[in-house]
Amino acid sequence: xxxxxxxxxxxxxxxxxxxxxxxxxxxxxxxxxxxxxxxxxxxxxxxxxxxxxxxxxxxxxxxxxxxxxxxxxxxxxxxxxxxxxxxxxxxxxxxxxxxxxxxxxxxxxxxxxxxxxxxxxxxxxxxxxxxxxxxxxxxxxxxxxxxxxxxxxxxxxxxxxxxxxxxxxxxxxxxxxxxxxxxxxxxxxxxxxxxxxxxxxxxxxxxxxxxxxxxxxxxxxxxxxx
Amino acid sequence: xxxxxxxxxxxxxxxxxxxxxxxxxxxxxxxxxxxxxxxxxxxxxxxxxxxxxxxxxxxxxxxxxxxxxxxxxxxxxxxxxxxxxxxxx
Numbered sequence: 279x280x281x282x283x284x285x286x287x288x289x290x291x292x293x294x295x296x297x298x299x300x301x302x303x304x305x306x307x308x309x310x311x312x313x314x315x316x317x318x319x320x321x322x323x324x325x326x327x328x329x330x331x332x333x334x335x336x337x338x339x340x341x342x343x344x345x346x347x348x349x350x351x352x353x354x355x356x357x358x359x360x361x362x363x364x365x366x367x368x369x370x371x372x373x374x375x376x377x378x379x380x381x382x383x384x385x386x387x388x389x390x391x392x393x394x395x396x397x398x399x400x401x402x403x404x405x406x407x408x409x410x411x412x413x414x415x416x417x418x419x420x421x422x423x424x425x426x427x428x429x430x431x432x433x434x435x436x437x438x439x440x441x442x443x444x445x446x447x448x449x450x451x452x453x454x455x456x457x458x459x460x461x462x463x464x465x466x467x468x469x470x471x472x473x474x475x476x477x478x479x480x481x482x483x484x485x486x487x488x489x490x491x492x493x494x495x496x497x498x499x500x501x502x503x504x
Numbered sequence: 505x506x507x508x509x510x511x512x513x514x515x516x517x518x519x520x521x522x523x524x525x526x527x528x529x530x531x532x533x534x535x536x537x538x539x540x541x542x543x544x545x546x547x548x549x550x551x552x553x554x555x556x557x558x559x560x561x562x563x564x565x566x567x568x569x570x571x572x573x574x575x576x577x578x579x580x581x582x583x584x585x586x587x588x589x590x591x592x593x
Contacts, residue, residue: 340574380577385520387523425520427520427577428576429576
């Protein structure tokens with residue numbers, strides 16, 4: 279059976295169908311999970327997709343973390359379940375305290391909608407397992423609050439524990455230490471600002487996102503076989 | 505008793521504030537050359553019921569800390585004012 283990926287939909291989420299299509303194109307099976315439910319329907323992995331959950335009111339992710347589904351996501355994270363937050367989903371994971379740090383306004387207050395280079399920096403995360411460190415990928419970004427910040431102690435911890443998953447090869451948003459994605463200590467929870475689901479077909483200019491989402495599906499399949 | 509609360513949320517010192525910096529850069533063009541250290545923030549107002557001012561302050565600070573500000577990058581200050589509970593109907 280194909281790995282089942284649950285894609286959480288908050289009011290204002292708008293990248294859920296891209297994730298569903300990308301997962302399906304890579305041989306997985308994806309289903310939408312409305313934010314009002316309090317369980318995860320038994321999926322093998324969870325993606326918090328991009329968009330504007332709850333209108334991004336107050337701060338992106340600040341209200342989404344109180345959605346009923348997030349209690350189930352927190353339990354799933356604690357149990358070692360694979361969870362990936364993309365863009366707005368990354369912001370939600372930070373606000374929920376499932377990942378350290380915060381996403382701040384881009385440098386120069388610039389809204390960024392372009393394709394950037396990122397480099398895989400760790401194989402420890404569920405999104406990069408089996409992807410060689412140093413692999414460079416071209417993946418789209420599309421955000422205004424994507425500048426990753428954290429205090430120096432947290433940064434030292436992230437570096438020391440090999441939890442910086444991706445770094446920009448060109449840092450347009452001003453993220454500290456060029457960080458594009460981070461993981462929790464166990465590596466099962468990952469957040470990233472770039473959109474791998476928008477780079478899984480030559481038609482849209484890059485298939486590099488398939489490297490990351492494919493690694494996620496492989497990790498899920500491997501965990502189920504074990 | 506009823507209290508009015510005002511919570512000011514702003515970025516912690518040392519956290520880049522591109523909004524404040526952009527406003528500051530625009531000021532000389534308006535003749536405000538003497539202005540420096542502009543920091544952007546936001547302010548929230550609400551009313552709450554509490555037994556006394558200390559309790560009202562504690563609850564408002566809790567709300568500010570748990571929701572209105574993101575402690576990773578922001579700090580907040582709370583002002584509390586007792587509202588007149590006049591007997592006039």
